[in-house]
Amino acid sequence: MTTRSKRWLTLSLRGALVVVTISAVTLGIIANRASRQLKTLAAIRTVGGDYRLHRDSEGMVARFLDGWFGEEAFAEITKVNLRATEASDDYWLESIA
Numbered sequence: 001m002t003t004r005s006k007r008w009l010t011l012s013l014r015g016a017l018v019v020v021t022i023s024a025v026t027l028g029i030i031a032n033r034a035s036r037q038l039k040t041l042a043a044i045r046t047v048g049g050d051y052r053l054h055r056d057s058e059g060m061v062a063r064f065l066d067g068w069f070g071e072e073a074f075a076e077i078t079k080v081n082l083r084a085t086e087a088s089d090d091y092w093l094e095s096i097a
Contacts, residue, residue, distance in 0.1 A: 034073035041072055044080060047087040052079040
């Protein structure tokens with residue numbers, strides 16, 4: 001009669017550091033994208049502009065990220081209307097730079 005021992009995943013310190021580093025870089029990229037989009041939408045609202053957003057996915061990951069960053073952070077901007085505003089190129093360069 002053979003007995004099978006349970007084997008747990010063995011992870012070295014180097015492997016753990018690689019996993020943590022990859023996770024941190026990925027989260028940093030996601031957070032940077034969300035921050036830039038929220039800053040851009042805030043600038044559009046500041047000058048009185050209007051925008052439309054479209055959200056493709058409603059999965060578990062999307063809901064999780066919405067809880068951290070808000071719904072506007074990851075939705076696709078499909079339309080921006082600045083006709084009734086006096087926004088100039090200089091303003092946009094200063095506000096999103």
